[in-house]
Structure formats: C-alpha cells, structure tokens
Amino acid sequence: ERCGFSEVIYGEGKNVSLIADIIETQQRAGQSSLATRLAPSAAEWLQQKFPSGHYNSLARTFRTTAKNPQPPCPAEQKSFSATYHAAVVTAGSTDTPVAEEAIETLIWMEIPYQRFDDIGVAGPQRLLAAVPQLRQASAVVVIAGMEGALPAAIAGHLSAPIFAVPTSVGYGATLGGLTPLLGMLSSCASNVATVNIDAGFKGGYLAGIVVQQLLASHSPFGKIK
Amino acid sequence: ERCGFSEVIYGEGKNVSLIADIIETQQRAGQSSLATRLAPSAAEWLQQKFPSGHYNSLARTFRTTAKNPQPPCPAEQKSFSATYHAAVVTAGSTDTPVAEEAIETLIWMEIPYQRFDDIGVAGPQRLLAAVPQLRQASAVVVIAGMEGALPAAIAGHLSAPIFAVPTSVGYGATLGGLTPLLGMLSSCASNVATVNIDAGFKGGYLAGIVVQQLLASHSPFGKIK
Amino acid sequence: ERCGFSEVIYGEGKNVSLIADIIETQQRAGQSSLATRLAPSAAEWLQQKFPSGHYNSLARTFRTTAKNPQPPCPAEQKSFSATYHAAVVTAGSTDTPVAEEAIETLIWMEIPYQRFDDIGVAGPQRLLAAVPQLRQASAVVVIAGMEGALPAAIAGHLSAPIFAVPTSVGYGATLGGLTPLLGMLSSCASNVATVNIDAGFKGGYLAGIVVQQLLASHSPFGKIK
Amino acid sequence: ERCGFSEVIYGEGKNVSLIADIIETQQRAGQSSLATRLAPSAAEWLQQKFPSGHYNSLARTFRTTAKNPQPPCPAEQKSFSATYHAAVVTAGSTDTPVAEEAIETLIWMEIPYQRFDDIGVAGPQRLLAAVPQLRQASAVVVIAGMEGALPAAIAGHLSAPIFAVPTSVGYGATLGGLTPLLGMLSSCASNVATVNIDAGFKGGYLAGIVVQQLLASHSPFGKIK
Amino acid sequence: ERCGFSEVIYGEGKNVSLIADIIETQQRAGQSSLATRLAPSAAEWLQQKFPSGHYNSLARTFRTTAKNPQPPCPAEQKSFSATYHAAVVTAGSTDTPVAEEAIETLIWMEIPYQRFDDIGVAGPQRLLAAVPQLRQASAVVVIAGMEGALPAAIAGHLSAPIFAVPTSVGYGATLGGLTPLLGMLSSCASNVATVNIDAGFKGGYLAGIVVQQLLASHSPFGKIK
Amino acid sequence: ERCGFSEVIYGEGKNVSLIADIIETQQRAGQSSLATRLAPSAAEWLQQKFPSGHYNSLARTFRTTAKNPQPPCPAEQKSFSATYHAAVVTAGSTDTPVAEEAIETLIWMEIPYQRFDDIGVAGPQRLLAAVPQLRQASAVVVIAGMEGALPAAIAGHLSAPIFAVPTSVGYGATLGGLTPLLGMLSSCASNVATVNIDAGFKGGYLAGIVVQQLLASHSPFGKIK
Amino acid sequence: ERCGFSEVIYGEGKNVSLIADIIETQQRAGQSSLATRLAPSAAEWLQQKFPSGHYNSLARTFRTTAKNPQPPCPAEQKSFSATYHAAVVTAGSTDTPVAEEAIETLIWMEIPYQRFDDIGVAGPQRLLAAVPQLRQASAVVVIAGMEGALPAAIAGHLSAPIFAVPTSVGYGATLGGLTPLLGMLSSCASNVATVNIDAGFKGGYLAGIVVQQLLASHSPFGKIK
Amino acid sequence: ERCGFSEVIYGEGKNVSLIADIIETQQRAGQSSLATRLAPSAAEWLQQKFPSGHYNSLARTFRTTAKNPQPPCPAEQKSFSATYHAAVVTAGSTDTPVAEEAIETLIWMEIPYQRFDDIGVAGPQRLLAAVPQLRQASAVVVIAGMEGALPAAIAGHLSAPIFAVPTSVGYGATLGGLTPLLGMLSSCASNVATVNIDAGFKGGYLAGIVVQQLLASHSPFGKIK
Numbered sequence A, B, C, D, E, F, G, H: 001e002r003c004g005f006s007e008v009i010y011g012e013g014k015n016v017s018l019i020a021d022i023i024e025t026q027q028r029a030g031q032s033s034l035a036t037r038l039a040p041s042a043a044e045w046l047q048q049k050f051p052s053g054h055y056n057s058l059a060r061t062f063r064t065t066a067k068n069p070q071p072p073c074p075a076e077q078k079s080f081s082a083t084y085h086a087a088v089v090t091a092g093s094t095d096t097p098v099a100e101e102a103i104e105t106l107i108w109m110e111i112p113y114q115r116f117d118d119i120g121v122a123g124p125q126r127l128l129a130a131v132p133q134l135r136q137a138s139a140v141v142v143i144a145g146m147e148g149a150l151p152a153a154i155a156g157h158l159s160a161p162i163f164a165v166p167t168s169v170g171y172g173a174t175l176g177g178l179t180p181l182l183g184m185l186s187s188c189a190s191n192v193a194t195v196n197i198d199a200g201f202k203g204g205y206l207a208g209i210v211v212q213q214l215l216a217s218h219s220p221f222g223k224i225k
Ligand SMILES: Nc1ncnc2c1ncn2[C@@H]1O[C@H](COP(=O)(O)O)[C@@H](O)[C@H]1O
Pocket: A007, A008, A009, A010, A011, A036, A037, A199, A201, A202, B187, B188, B189, B190, C092, C093, C094, C122
C-alpha cells in the first residue's frame, strides 16, 4: 500500500546479485527501478543482465522502465503538462556527476526538468541571465562545492523551494564537502533546504515530489496523497 | 519587484530601533512583518511601539499585519482552501519553542496548518496514530532533537516533502544540535531535506511555499511565479 | 585465574604468525579461540593451518573449538536452556558484515540467539512485526548506520538492555559512522548503551554475558562469578 | 501495556508545572516518579508541592514513591534477594554528582547496589583492593572523566557487563567530556558499553535492568518480559 | 628600527593599567596608539585618562593621535592622494561592529577608504550597483557571516586583492564563524585571502598596507621599505 | 570585458579534453593559460597536444604563452621594473611542490620574484640572514606545514603584506594541514592573511596582484583598474 | 610509600571543605600542599583558614608549607645548588596567569627557576637576547597561545627538554587553545613535549622533576628513586 | 656550534637522493645519522648505498655510525654508566613499530634503555610486575593506542618524567590516534607530557636527553650545556 514512487536501491556496498533480485522483484510488481552509487563493475553487469536498462556512468546510476506500469494509486493518474517542472543547476563543471544523478532521478520519476550548467558565483552574468527561466520552475536543485554559495545567491531571485546539494569537490578547507554543507545550512536565505553531500538523488527526488504534487493536483483524478 | 513574501527580519544582534525602522518601512509599503530570534527586552519594546502586533515569547518572534495589504504580484491573488495545508510535528515537549517559531511563520504567511505534538520515536503508537492525518498535508515540518530520528521514522509513511529541523535540546554527545543535524542529513529517507539547528522559521517557510504554490495554482489567477 | 571467556584476538595490524601462536597457546590450555578484523590473506592462512577452524569472510573472523574444554571455573558448568537468549537486529542489508561478527561471537560463546534482518525505520511494519519475538530476548544487539535511529525506535518496545552498534555505512554527513555513534549516545531511550563503530564483536560479547549470567544463575552450580 | 518501569522525566528545559502534571498523572496511575537534570529552583518548587518526595541536590533529581504500588505485570512480582545487585564506581570525587544520579535511579528502581568512590587509575592500590567485592556485582556502572581510563582498567578483572559513563569534568583537551567518551568507546575491553556524557541516569538504569532480569528470573513468578 | 606603523595593542584579557602604560610609552615616542577588543569598562577608563582619544563602542577600539608625529622612516613621508584608497564592505547589518574595527584601523593608519554596507548576496542588485565604485579601490575588506559567500561573489568583479573577514554572527551550523571562515578559504576566487573570525583589525590593516605601498611609491621620497 | 588576468583552470576532477578546449579558447582570444592540480597523465597529454607549453611536474601545473598577446585593458600596458617584486619563502624542503605552484603562477603573471628555501623556525639563523633581502619585496608568500609558525616569525620583520600558505605535510596532530591553517589564522601578526591548504596558486596570485598594482601605477598608462 | 612530592589538589568543581580536609591531612603527615584552579571565593576562604598559606590570585593557586617536613625517602635528602634550575618563558603578557601557576608549582617543589616574559615570535630580538641564559636551564617551560609557535622557535637553540603549555588566549580560529595545542604537537622540533591547555601546573611539575633528578643525583644521598 | 645531537632526517615525502646527500654531509662532519618515516623502497636504496648502516623495517628508520666521532662540545665527553637509563613501554603488540622507532633513536643517541612490552591496562598483573624495574629508569616512554590509558596507569607508580606516545592503532572512535592523544593530554597524572601520534622518535629523543643530562652531569667534564 505504499503509493507514489517505488523504493530506490542504494547501491554502495551492496552485492550486485542482491540488486538484480530487487530489480526483478520490482519488475514483477510492474515497477520501474533506480539504483544509485553503483561501482562501475556492478553497473556493467546489470547492463548486461537488463539490456533495456540505462546505465549513466557519470551519475553511477542504473535505471529500468516498468514492464507493466503499476496501476495508479487512488487519484494518481499522471497527466504531465510542461507548465510544472523542476530545474537542476550546477555551480561548476566538476559538479556534473552529482547533477547527472539528480537528473536520472527526475527522468525515472517522469518529471519534466530544465538544466543550467556552470553558473556559479564566479560568473555573476551567467547567473543573472538564467534567472528569468529559473523563475518558471516549481522547485530548483542547486549543486555546488567549495563554499556552497550558489543556493543563497540564487535564492533571492526566486520564490520556489530550493534543494541545495553540496559536493565533495575541492581540497583542504572544504573538508570533503562539509564546508559547503555547513554553509548552505547557515545561509540566511529562507527558501533553501539542504541534503547530504553529493546526494544528487535526494535533491532530484525532493524537487520531483514538489512538482509531482502540482501536476497531480491538476490531473482529472485530483490531489495525490 | 520582489514577489511573494516580504523579507523576514533576523533579530539576533540587531539594534531594536533598526528593527522598528524596518517594520515601519514595510508597513508604509503595505506589507506585514515578521521578526525572529528576538531578545525578550527587544520584543517587549516592539510590542509597546506596535500594540496591534503579536509577540510570541516561546517562539521569540514578533509579527504585524499589513496595514494596506500589498496588491498581489501578477497572478498571485490568494484564495485559500483548506484542502492544501502544512503540518508541524514535534518529537518531544522540549522542541516546542522551535515549533512555535515555525507556526508563527505559517500564520504570517497565511498558510493553513495542523499541529502534532510529542510523537517522537519513544512512543511509536502515537506516531502511527497520527499517520492518516499527516498524509493529508502537502508539506511537513518535523522538529526533533537528540539523534533526530523522527523525520526518517515519519518519512516512510508519507509521499510529501519533509523539512527536518534539528533542535539544540540535549547534552553531551548531541553537540548542541549537530548530532541530530548530521543524523537527519544522513537518513536514507528520500523525501527529507534539512535546515539549520533550531531554524523553525526556515522549516515553516519552506513548507509554506510548497503549500502556497498548490493554493496559487488553483486560484483564478493561475500559477504563482 | 581469569574466569569466563578466554581473551579474543584483535587481528588488525597483527602478524599472522603471532595470531597462530596465540591460538596454539589457547588450544594447549583447552580453550577455544576467536580472532576478529582479519585481513583475508591472514584468515585464509589460518584456515589452512587450523583446518577444523571456521573462517567467516563477511565477518572477517576466525574461530576454533576448544580441544579439551577447560574445566569450568567454580560454579560455572553451563546447562543452556533455550529460554534465555540474545537477539541480533540489523537496520539494512549493508549492516550484514557487522551482524555476522556479532553472531560469530555469540556462537563462540555458545549463547543461543535469534536474528532479525533489515527492519530499519524505513519500514516500520517489519519492525512492529518483529516486536513480540524481540521481547523474548534477554539482551538485544541493534546494528544500524546512517542516523542510527533503529535502537531508539526499538527501545520503547522492550525492557531488556540494548547494545547499539553504529556502522560505517553511508557517505558525507555520516562521517564514517560518527553520526550514528553520536546519535545512539544522544538517544533519550533509557535502555540503550553504545559500543564503537562497526564493533559487532563488542555488541555480541556484551549481549552474550548478560544472557550467560541468566543461564548460569539457573544452572545447578549457581551464579557465575 | 508498557511493563517494567514507568517513564523517567527529563527535566532540562521543561516547564516545572508540566513536570508536576506528569508526576500527578503517574501518582494517579500508582507509579513512582523520577525527574532528572532539574534546575535547583524547579526542584525546590517540586519539593514543596510533593513534600514526601526526595530532592537530591547533587544529583539534580527528584523522586517520589508510588502511592498505590502498581499491580505487577504478568510474572513480575519482585522478591529481592541481596544476591543480585549493581555496583557504582567513581574515578574521582568530582564525578560524585553523576554517581548520585545513577544511585537515585537504582533506588527508584528498588535495585540493591554497592558504591565504590575515588578508585581511579591514579591510585591503583585502591582499585585492586575493591576488585573482590566488585566481582560480586552483576552489573557495574563506572563513572570517570579526563581520559576515561577507569572502565578499561576495571574490565580486565570482571566478567559482568560494565556501563561506562564519561563525565564533563576537566578542561582543555577533555573537550567537555568528548575525550573520555571516545576513549571509553575505543577501549579494547570487551565487556564495556558506553552511554552519553554525564548520563548517570542511563548508567544506573542499564545496570538496574540487568540485575532486575536476574532477580525476576528467580522470583516465584518466573522470568520478566 | 621597526618602520611603518607602531604596534597595535590587543586589549582582550589585558590589564587596563598595562594598556595605559603602553599608550603613554607610545606617546613619548611620538606615536599614535590603537587598542582593540576592549571591555567597555576598560575603554571608558581610557577615555577618561586620555580625553583627546577616541573610543568607538561598536568597534570596541580606542585610538589616540600622535603628540609629536614620528619623523618618517627613510623614504616614508606620506603624501596622500585620494587616488589610492581602500574599501570596506559588509554583507549585513549584524556585521557592523567588525566593519567599525576595520575602519578605526584605517583611520588610525591615515588611509583613505570608502564604505559599502549591507550588500550581501541576498540582494544581488545592491551588490551590482556598488561594483563600479568598488573597482576604484586598491584593496577591499569584505566582512560577512553565515556561509561567507560575499567575498567570492565580489571577487569575480574586481582585480584588486580582497581581504575576507568572517564574522561570528549566526547560529547552529555557522559554528561561531568557523563555517564562513572555511567557506572563504574554500572559495575558488583567486584574489581572496582570509583572516581570523571577527578580525576587522587585520582586514583593515592588510588593506591599509597595500594602499600605503601605492601611496608611498608615488611620494617624493619613493617606495616605502 | 574582464581585465587583468585570464581565468586559471582548476584541473582536479576535470576531463582533460575539457581543459584542452579551454586552453584553445584562451589561445584564440590571445590569452596565455595556466592549469593547476593536474593528474600526471593529464599533464603529459597536454604537453603532447601543446608542445610549446610548460609542464612542471612538482607543481602539477601546465602553462602556455599567449599566441597573440591580448591588447592591454585601458591603462594596463606593463613596463616591468625590477624594483617591485614578490618573494616566495618555504619553511622546509617538503614544502617545495607548493612553492613551485606559487612560482609557476608568478611566471605566468610575468611578475618578478625572489625565492628563499628552507628557512623555517628550526634554523633561526637562516631566517635572520634572509630578512634584509625579504624587506625589498612588496608582497611575500610564506609556505609552511606542521604548526605553520613561519609567517608569524617573518611578519615582525616586514611591513609588506604576507600571504601564508599552509601545507598538508606532516602526520597525526597536523590534521592534513588544518593545524597550520588554524595557526596562521590565529597568529597575532597583523600583516598576515591566509589561503587554503596547499594553495600555492592563490598565494602566488595574491602576491602577484599586489606587485602588479605597483608596477602598473608607475607605467606610462597609469593605475590599473 | 609514595615518594617524591605529595599529591596536588585539583580545585575545579571540588567542595572547599573537602580541599581543607586534604590540606589538614597533608599537614598532619608533615607535607606541604598545593591546590590549583581554585575559584576566588574558595581561595579566599582557604587563606582565612590557613593564614600562613599563600594565595596567588593570578595563578588561582593556594600553597602551604609543611609543618614538620617529611623525612626524606631513602636517598632523597635535597641539597639544592643553583647550578641546576628550570626556566619559565611566556610569549605574551596575556599568558601570565598560566606562567604564575607554573612558578607556584616550582616554588612549592623548592626548585630554583628563572623567568622570561613576553619574548614571543613577534619580537625575535628579545627571544635571541634570552637564548644564552636559557641555555643554562636543565628544563624549560614555554607558554604560548595563538598559533603556539614559541616552543618550536626556542627549541632549535637549546638541547634541554622543553615542556610546551598552550594557552586558551585568543579568539576564532584559536579554538580556545586547541590550535596552539595541535601546533605544538605538530612541531618538527625534537625536544618539545606538550601538556594540556592552560596546564601551567603540569609544565612546572615536569620541568621540576627533571631538575630534581639532577639535584638529587648530586646530593650526598645519591640518585632519587 | 649546535651541540648535543646532530639533526635527524624526517624522511616522509623527501627525495631519497636528498636524504643520501644529508647523510654524506653528516659523515664528512664526523656525525652519525638517523632518518625516520622512510618508505621501504627508500630505506632499501639507502642500505645499499651505505652498507654499514642499519635499516629497521618495523621502525621505518635508517641509522649510520659516525665515521670520525665528532670531538665533544665543551664539557660533553660521555662516560656512560648503566645507572642512568631510559625505559620504553608498550601497551600492546600492535604498538611495536612505534616502540622500534623510539628504540632506534635511543641507540643512535647511545643512551642505555630497558624495554617492557605488552603491559597495557587490560592485564594489570603484568603492569604491576614491571613497576619495580620501571622505577629504576630516569625517563620513561609509554606507547599506547585506543584510549591511551597506560601512561596515567603507570604514572602513579613513578616519579620520573613520562613521555606518552599515542598510536594510530584502532578504528572508529579512536579517530586515527586523536582519541589517545587527547586522553593522554587530559590525564590527571602530573608527570606525563605528550608528543604527536606515532611519534616514537620524539618520545625516544626526549627520554634520551633527560638521561643524557644526568650522564653528562656525572662525567669528568661536568654538566652538558
Ligand atoms: N544515493 C542515495 N543517497 C541517499 N539515499 C539513497 C540513495 N539511493 C537510495 N537511497 C535510499 O535508500 C533506501 C534504500 O536503502 P537500501 O534498502 O539499503 O537499498 C531508499 O529508501 C532510498 O530512499
């Protein structure tokens, strides 16, 4: 009786045959699958076993499409309109793998999204140029390393919720991502919430469910619950 | 040209006459005001200066109502329906001041909410009893100290976004709230985002804008932007 | 004149021939042996040298049976009854290696146990289903990573002592297990004590001696001391 | 249907009238009460309101006796024999307040105990002299600050479980008790589990339930569950 | 034979009569004085003893003018031109005391400066508006708390060196200023150097000596050494 | 319209073909290039692709000369005179790689410099002998590991700004460079600013722009802006 | 049968009447007493009770002379010669209270000493001037805050053991003394050992026993043991 | 004019040919050499180049004997008597490599020593048995990991200075040796000073110079300076 999305497989330290079992169980239940933080060898093995699946080597994810799509929960039939969508933003090109994980998650959730790359605080013009489009999104994932300044810099321009994802990019005082994590939490911007370091999956998922609620609320079946 | 909500005043370490100036400026602009983290003496002084304002001594907030409500931004006329609302949950009675801050914020935003007190993991029955009602909310603020386990315990039951607020309640290994903060971030629940320690305001604000987008999307003026 | 159990060999950073010497000394004294945190190469070498021993590659332990069981200390003749036993619980499947170490320890101590896998806070139904059986145990080892919420979630249901073992599973804010460690220590549950990160051995040993005291107190030889 | 001991009131940051309400509710249910970490002013107020209660100013606890002792849970009628008991040990005289909290807890639980003061590693003779008596206890609470060496020093002499309580006594490198906490967790002694800094209550409670299980298992009503 | 500026008195934890002695010694040597981090009581006592001195209660500094200005070191005669000057920037109004300390230092060094208040990343328009003027400065002090994002946000617009001063403003995850400190150090902006938390004095001093070298290099006496 | 120096490429975790693209873009714009923190394999690949470039394997940098030097920004024509220059100082021979990175940066900026090796606090005579020459520099980069004492030890002798670079050399209590970083920030020397651990590039760049401003201010084109 | 010096009383958090009891016990045993880290009120009370004792308010110590000096342990009769002595060095005037504690300890031990104040790395001339005298000492206590550079700076000049005492003087990045503590431990000087933050007593005691062994080895009674 | 011992070579991260150069320079000056923290490959290369040198692979040291022993500094002719010597103690067998480094240092210094292995707090009998011999030593190096309890446990039995060396042995809460480091510093034993994690060299060196002063003070040439 769990509604909404099926459980996502956390791949780190998990036996690859266990992962395959879960995917098969989900397929039998007519669900699509998403596994994250996979070792390359595990991902390649899964690709061979499930040739119609999609392995994203940057994101370290593996994703399958539901064989027999699960009948919707009461009031959940999705009728996507492009009106409501998420945005995924990175500060620099080294943040790309985390953005890929967020985007794989949104694709798996069937949520429309836009992507804005490399608009970190170092280049304020690029950031300002993106603002009008960013204001169209109903939820924004902002991925940044170093001091993690980008979410706060964007937040003042938007009224939608921002999900900030710190990355482990950097050296020395960045403490493997703890510094941007603490910085994002300390930000005085009121519309910024934070997730774990490198947790592109979580950022994407949270933005996805905010958009999903808007989409569902306008579907003929009414509000998702 | 900033839309949505007016800027909230961060009261800590700020001169009380500066705070009064800001409130007056906001009143002249037809905006309501919210000041947080006030010293008691500052709050009492504000209460005397703005007798129609509301001082919540537990929350350490002061709030005024707009004199001449600001004309809505394009497509923002609010038509609240009880259908969409937030929920505010505490783990224990010592988390109350933070919950009060979240609720003051929701009241100031004019967002409907429900409140669930003292349903921490220590008493699993009370938590389970609240689940059916919690599933009605479009965004949930979960406030907890100690190990910060409550958001993860609730998350599995809901598909709405959860904004977790760690509190500084506890001693020794709780490290003034760092332990529940890190715990909430580490949680494997996919629908949990975290804000700063004791940041009831942020939890309330984020839940508020998620609900606000749903309310606005159903208003005759369409989607808020 | 040390009673109870013989000394356990901490294998990390220890020369394998030194470990073999200790095992042989213990065998001459009629004692069984347990070595923990072994490198695979060391363990395989020991398996060849002591073919009747048992190497658990997940737990990274090696265990032998006493050649001539040591005559019991005054009043220590064991007469195991299934009534008194320990329980070993994991939050997720990535916690398995630590659980294996706890269980190898209990087997070596000849203490009866039950095992409950993957009943973390993410799936509250599985946890609730296990409670009636868990209440039969006289001591419970609870193994969990991430925020380490499971011991507190279980504690409210039981009156037996719980030995919480944080694991180093996770990334970013879990700080290699420090976050669940601090969370378990911060918990307001009164019947939870904590051991070091990944210390399945300690969790198993402590639960083992609690059960052992109950078993011994009902043996014809009276209370163990 | 919760058996065993009634809930203990965590007094820090809790309104004194709320505490009094809880005590009254517990009294009406025929339960005794224990409140910990009380501010002196709160404790004195409680003493006046409940004159038959007991305020321990060193321990910062307040304790009442059940008006109409709760009828025992199935199989829980207690028939205390002095055979099974706990021990409470301190390293130095500055650890006394934490020991008092542990002892108040044992008294409230009606568990027999012995007390050993000031036998820290600085004076090894005093420690060795206490060993024969310590070996009589079925569970031992060891309270120490600074480097927290005492539990490990005692552990080698005993086969019973030891509950180590680090204290916040010290300065500089003791980091308010984090250093003995981490030291106790790092100890290579296998029969030591640790609780939070200054958590005399928890140490006492855990030792209490280990002894309680032994006492109950020998009562005419059989094993407690 | 120490050239340039006389030693600045670090006032914290220093006896007020010792401070007065140092000021008198400096006066006899024809030097001006600057004392920082003074307790209010100490500062008021100094104001009474040296009535022509200047006490800045926000900055917690006390400053005197040289009685007989010290003859310049070889090649150090100052001929200030408004062309070369420093800038002092704050992110928010709570950063004011630290800015005051920086400015008192620049005044004492007789270095021209401009001041830009409250142009933090929350209000990107105000920041952009200040850029043309900021580009006139030869060294910039940027003072910010929370995540410490402002120096990086400004740095991309300027080619002069920026001295970033983190402040202890904030709560929870700001860790008393450690978070902005680490953030500023982690920034990928190449023209940002950092000083200690709340060290307005150091920020002002460093900007002052950069400007001073430019001023001196254009004086008739040539380059300062 | 960005003046001064072109953007420097942060090589860590960046695809080598992306780096080559950036270098080519900069070459087309008539700019020289500098890439830092390169993996050896990436650097060797770049050396082959751009044979006239310079790979410094100790510094892990790669540098190219502008094909068609960019026409100067208004008032920026450089007329280097040996008068103004930077100094680069190391405490010990293990700090060499970081010094090489600083020097590669200064060469790329075309800023004259002097180098002083291995004059750490352990050998006070060597430090004192270097002081007269060090006083000629307009900005000094001081690179040191362990306790990071050298910047403070040098600072008292100079009036120019010092850019302190902590290194990750050392073990145990040096915490991978955090200890010298914190030490440098804590120093009571007023003319010391600090950059990230191992950030030779930043130290060099900051010293470079201080010298550059002096050089430009004396060029026929006047002050750089 | 404990030889050498009697036990020193750690005054923090200890009841003043307990301290008086210990002093009286020591007096009855013919021993002198030393109590450290006393609250002013406790110290004043002791001064009144033991009028011939010596209260040092800066050091926060109280010291008494033995009534009937204890007969020496075998081979311990002291015949002090000025040849062997300790030195106590401070970096700055804010380190004075810790130096006073070290000196009170040396006086109580009856060990000759010399004192060198305010010779921190900021003023290298004063340090160099003191070196010839410092080389006469058989053990040196070096007390410094901030980055804790002084011990390393002195160590290269001496061959005697140096006991480094970090102080809690400073703000921000000094982390209440952790930074100089870690810096002193990280130093590459081979003759430096470190004690706890503000532990003037320990520094004095260790220097004292090194000198004491030299003095005793030349007494007619031979080597102390 | 540096007396006493020649400089020790810190081998980590240092080019092997640079190390060979230093050894050759020291040989030409008639000095013996000691290099520490060598990579195995570097050490083997040195062994081949200096066949009469001694490589200790556990200690990771390389040591040579002086070709033409350096004429003694004024008053330094050594006349070793077995009376004065150092002791080196380990808590467990995993501490052996650090003990080897300390002992190699003492051998190189030509200081007599005794060695006590594996007498950690887990086996109090072995510790007590060693005490009478330990009391003969004039300085004691105590090497321990985990909670670092051994120095405090030994200290109460001795009046000589103890140099405590924490080791990085352990996992989880031992934090790579930070926990025993902080524990040793926090110890209430007055005769314990601490050095860096795994710094066997420093422990040995400090004990060596304490003994050396005693030996020299009894040589015909009088006191070493
Ligand atoms: N990359 C990820 N980061 C954090 N949580 C994840 C990630 N991938 C999956 N999860 C969560 O982990 C849970 C599954 O854990 P497991 O049962 O160990 O596979 C799911 O509830 C997901 O929400």
